[in-house]
Amino acid sequence: MSAEEASISQDVNELASSLNNTHIQDGDAPQRTEEEYAQANLTLRAIVSSKEAGVIIGKAGQNVADLREKTGVRAGVSKVVQGVHDRVLSVTGSLEAMAKAYGIVADALLKGAPQMGMGGAVNPNTHPVRLLISHNQMGTIIGRQGLKIKQIQDSAGVRMVAQKEMLPQSTERIVEVQGSPDGIEKAVWEIGKCLIDDEARGYGTVLYNPAIRVQPGGAPLNNGVGGMRGGSFSRTGNGTDFTDGPSYNRRPPAVDRSDRPPMPTTTEDGEEIQTQNISIPSDMVGCIIGRGGSKISEIRKSSGARISIAKAPHDDTGERMFTITGSAIANEKALYLLYENLEAEKMRRSQAPDGDRV
Secondary structure, three states, X not given: OOHHHHHHHHHHHHHHHHOOOOOOOOOOOOOOOHHHHHHOEEEEEEEEEHHHHHHHHOHHHHHHHHHHHHHOOEEEEOOOOOOOOEEEEEEEEEHHHHHHHHHHHHHHHHHHOOOOOOOOOOOOOOOOEEEEEEHHHHHHHHOHHHHHHHHHHHHHOOEEEEXXXXXXXXXXXEEEEEOOHHHHHHHHHHHHHHHHHOHHHHOOXXXXXXXXXXXXXXXXXXXXXXXXXXXXXXXXXXXXXXXXXXXXXXXXXXXXXXXXXXXXXXXXXXXXXXXXXXXXXXXXXXHHHOHHHHXXXXXHHHHOOEEEEOOOOOOOOOOEEEXXXXXXXXXXXXXXXXXXXXXXXXXXXXXXXXXXXX
């Protein structure tokens, strides 16, 4: 049996054994003091509309400059993309400074909404902030049976809604936080603590980029995935952001490799080897692996990337972690093929009669 066949066989066996495996072991989160949390550095991004971006930036960039001066964070908003109304606010700094910065942003949006024609909120004393959270870290924020997200809502006095779907061509999801500026500051503090504790799972996140939602000609992509054709692949995040500084999710997770040979750091062509993670819903893993491992084998062969599949779910959602290793181009192609298979399966299930769905 070849190494490829052995790998496929292992993946198929792992899938079969995992179907009845519902026990999830929680790792012990590092115990930190409040001061250690306050000083820990990370990046937290949010989706904003073009009008909201205008409020945050201010005339001649004055508002965002004041934000940096008051809090010490690095903050910026992604460039305008023709035909796309979303922009991304990126804030990097200590958790204490970042939470304060988001409180200031929430206050500015609340005060600026009427002037910018953004009225119509259910509560005139609040304005929502839509945070971008790695799909792999979402379980930590939601918690078992939703207990953690309820705790954050109760302690901060906010309302939080976590979207189920990942944003197009990314592994990020939106958590909308609705509350007063003080409440949003407290919520960001608690969310930041969760991200710091679960830092390793954020490594390799494919960051949402509004620019990839349109093709060079300005035509929108089909759900951010189906519109891509041929050998053209949009650049994924790999932890890079709109700022030029380091992001908390660049560090690779700690892995016990004592029983494995050291991994090479470059490909045969001299390209740097990178690793990216993506969580796949448990009921979708089978369609990715395929009968006898045929689909995952084809994705590996077409992309040139190595793809390994976690033996067990990594959180309460029951989702399985796929780890993709290879050059930047190979990884992007592998991600694209994985997304394409997922979207095709979702489409098939949405069109199939109830009795035919699996």
